[in-house]
Amino acid sequence: MNENKNYQHPDVQDPENDELEIDWMEILRKIIAIRKTLYKAAGVGVVLGIIIALSIPKQYTVTVTLSPEMSGDKAGGGLASLASSFLGGGASSSPDALNATLAPDIVASTPFILELFNTRVQTLDGKLDTTLVAYLDEQKQPWWGYIKAAPGMAIGAIKSLFAEEADTASVLNPFQLTKKESEKVEGLRKILTADVDNKTAMTTISVTLQDPKVTAIVADSVVGKLQQYIIDYRIKKAKEDCAYLEQLYKERQQEYYEAQSKYAHYFDSNRNIAFQSVRAEQERLQNDMNLAYQVYSQVAQQLQVARAKIQEEKPVFAVVEPASIPLQPSGTSRKTILAGIMFLVICGTGAWKLIGISYWEKLKEKKQ
Template sequence: MEENKHYTNPDHQPNPAEDDEELQIDWMGILRQVLTIRKTLYKAAGVGLILGILIALGTPKQYTVSITLSPEMGSGKSGSGLASMAASFLGGSVGADSPDALNATLAPDIVASTPFLLELFNARVISQDKQIDTTFTAYLDEQKSSWIGYVLKAPSMAIGGIKSLLTDEEKEDTATVQKGAIELNEEDAIKLEGLRKQITVEADKKTGITTLSVTLQDPKVTATMADTVVSKLQQYITTYRTSKAKEDCQYLEMLYKERQQEYYAAQQRYARYVDANSNVVFQSTMAERERLQNDMNLAYQVYSQVAQQLQVARAKVQEEKPVFAVVEPAVVPLYPSGTSRKVIAVGFIFLAVALTGAWMLLGKPYWLKLKEGLSQKD
């Protein structure tokens, strides 16, 4: 009886081959289903082709120009460069520089700032076909927009038109600055948002390599604006870095002229007193002469020290100017950037066929089963 407890019927043992057959995909069955709906897929491909062509033709061409910069900023160490050379030659010294508040890694934030972008509006641009010769802000009004953009903007444009009819307020033509605050009209605000997407800057914090990219619809205008942005960025950083040194230099210039006048005046007083009392040997006369000579020598020492500091400050202005090595200059592109029209058309065909096939093979049967189950419950 104990042997019967461990007895198993061979007819009921699991068959691994049956489990493998259940996991296998019936590719032939799927192929037969696809063949049965091939006409629907052909129609979907046609619809995708038409939609892809419409979108491809309605999307204006875009051209991208990239410029690579390698900024060589100040070393930040004391006793380096022209200022230290001038100080050592003149017997002065240069104190340690304070850390820079502005460096190459802030280039993306500088270019995206509102004051910087507003300065680009007055830049002069000429299209490649020479038909457009105007300011950059006027060129932005000439750029084409895709029909999808017009469709998406239609509600907001309609609401804006209704508001303009109901209100009698006149819009300002240009941006205004009041007590440091910039007040933009709606048109300029839209342009600035678009420029922040069309003008991008990437800075490598380790190497300092800065890459600036500009994307517009005309290749010549794109290259021109890329070069303009780089020039203004260099000017902006240079102005910031040299502003403190220039202020110090202007102050020393004023101080130098004052000390010079004081020295000349002391020198004249001493010379006049000596000429008037050249034959007098009284002790009081000698004491006054010595006092005037000491005043002249002291004025000369102060004058000489200020002159040395002025020379060092002048050298400091030149030293603080950053040097930008243009690794890759602006080149007028020959071909548009972005996705080509052929790829857009093929992509829409594939998307239409894939979605239609997924619906016909998977979505529709489950949907019918769900409706049938709901109707049986009712």
């Protein structure tokens, strides 16, 4: 007869089930027994939380949303195509070498950040009116930040006693930055962020600083510089082509005027002469004049198309959400910091009393 191998006598208990059982009542009794200690821990947590919450300076964030026009939206209906259709030429549009998806890389680039250094900023209370790079030195930091930076500040002070005084009026060189300039670039790179939605091409720029008005000014400046950067890049090739055609237009115009002047002068001088050689020379000068006019006319048409293309290549940015002075600070509120620190202190104290002490005693016994 086959026996059921899975059958187990009810008096036999599974040891794994015993390990999974938790006596919640026993834990509750232990917590009640140490309630006075937990009350003290809560008081310590409140004091510590207040100190930490008040030490962290307030931060303000300004977010600007842009909707750039993509080149594919024009669909050949731009000014250059219109001019080309009237003038009989052909204007071919090339794909963009720089589009809106590169905004995060542009904002994080060192040359772009260095251009922001001399941006004029003013605090909300009007007490400080200076450049952005000078304002970064005025920002507050928690007291533990000063403790952490104390060794470096001491070493820097000692080095400054023996180092020669630097020229403060020197121009910033992105190729070779000083240590202080590099630290400020990294600091600005952390507070400036740009995100692009690949589906909608919406660009969101965020700036976080300690003064609301300074934050709004910097955010507006970043948007303006980003727009100008992309515009300059987009129309750079078109402007170079237009400048070349301007020079070529003047040269062909001068050649046409000279050929016209030679023909008119020769025609007036030999009007009543019927020699065949005179007529041949007159016909040759007339052909030169007509050829010069044709070349001059074609260059003039190309110049008009190039001028229209500069305007066509300029991208249009619709500011969906402009920069404005924030009324409330961003980040974690002081109440949340206070509650979090108090919770951690209570949990840490309770865990030490309920579990930590017993494990510590076992470790001491094993060592003995």
